[in-house]
Amino acid sequence: YNEADTQIQGLGLIAELPPFPVSGKHTFYFQFRHPESNKWELIGELPQPEVQSEYPCKYYVSLNKQGILRIHAFEVPYWTSTNPECLKIEGCVYRDSLQAQSNNVETERDPFCGLH
Incomplete structure (x- = not known):
């Protein structure tokens, strides 16, 4: 949802995050599939969102088609x-x-009738 509480529809990736590090930010990297290099590229850092809840929550990261x-x-x-x-x-x-489902069920065919 965006700031206006309207549902944004689209495709992308979603993954659950581990607990936030002491810094309060998760750092995200991307690795190109290149046979001569195992280099990781920094995508960015995102802070923990401020949440008003009396219950602990899990955090998720999403990456949409626009990156x-x-x-x-x-x-x-x-x-x-x-x-x-x-x-x-x-x-x-x-x-x-x-x-609504029919109540006309044959008792010999009903595994939940209590007669078996």
Whole structure:
């Protein structure tokens, strides 16, 4: 979510972070796959976000397709939709309410009837 609390939809990578170091910042590096070099390039440092919560939280880092690196307090929410057409879009989670189920179940086929 951004400052306006609107859901930003997109693809990227998300990973849980270990506890923050004493410095209060995580440092991120990238290694190019080059056979002659094992050099790590510094991407940047990000501070621990300020969180108003009485409970401890886990932190996550995300990297989107544009190369923007962010730290999130708590889990990053899924991109969800109630429209079945979203099943055609990579990364979207379809949500639907459960429908009432028939109570006409044959007892000999019901493993939870208590008669077995």
